[in-house]
Amino acid sequence: MFPNESTDEDQFPEEFPDPDQFPDVLPELTVYLNAAGIPTFYDVEENLLFAHGPTVSRARARYSEHVTIGTRYMQPGYCAAAYVPDSPPDYHKIATVYDDPNPDMRECAKAVIDWFTRPRISAGGVLMAALSKRSIPVCTDDLGLSYAVPLDPATPAAEIFQRPHIAIGDRNPSIDHPADTHTGWIVQLVDRDNEPIGPPLFKGSDWVDCEADSAAAADVIARLLYRPTT
Known part of the structure; x- marks a missing residue:
């Protein structure tokens, strides 16, 4: 998934979002996604927000299609990627949902909402x-x-x-x-x-x-x- 490298302060210049501060934006990010009917949960160990389909329980979220959201490594902005299970515990990335230096996490939320709500042929x-x-x-x-x-x-x-x-x-x-x-x-x-x-x-x-x-x-x-x- 997203790189989980060392987060020493000297590695993250002030203009980059420090991964340790990612939880600070979670409440607002979660509100945007939940208001659109997209359930979420935060994985402390991976420092990622998981978003999944409304018909999938949290317990099954990792075993179905889901989107992970986090900070871009050593770059400004946020990123989100969609995954499906591939012989668990491995996952197969099917799309980059969002990857942009824009520091406004609402733009990332909009991309995730679009991913789950836009019509997709089966x-x-x-x-x-x-x-x-x-x-x-x-x-x-x-x-x-x-x-x-x-x-x-x-x-x-x-x-x-x-x-x-x-x-x-x-x-x-x-x-x-x-x-x-x-x-x-x-x-x-x-x-x-x-x-x-x-x-x-x-x-x-x-x-x-x-x-x-x-x-x-x-x-x-x-x-x-x-x-x-x-």
Whole structure:
């Protein structure tokens, strides 16, 4: 995350925000974010303010997408970065939300608020568009964890999960995560009990471009469904 170097006074000229003084701006920064419906908590050891989605509990915040806010190291201003878990305790940085010498922390707060509130297309939406482009029918389970493509297009939607089908999931494992946090689709042929049949038909790499990965997965499914029969 942000560098956590020594904070001796002689290392921080007067014009730089001393990390030891970061807690002084926390009350005002927290008020701005909380007023916008964004929960926060302060990590004393890391000297960072954590911001997370309103539907995520504090206990789960580190295990889902979150934004950390702190001072810029040896430079004026504040910085904020968005992370998602990557084989915890490691994290994968998905975006620099704010990094500016402006000493007004309200500008940093505005950037964090925009990050959580601006419309963001989901990875599932990108995949659905790729499947639709190839005329591939699909439905989702009740938990929002996977998609199912029927082997027979005439299969009623209510019966797809009760028959052998093509299951599509993500390493995330949600299918509704933002496209910029996509970690690769896994396409698997499964039986009526949802047990795998053979190896995966497609397995995307970690942290891939969602649009390209969705197109590649859809192409694999299209070749299986529409391959010539003899």
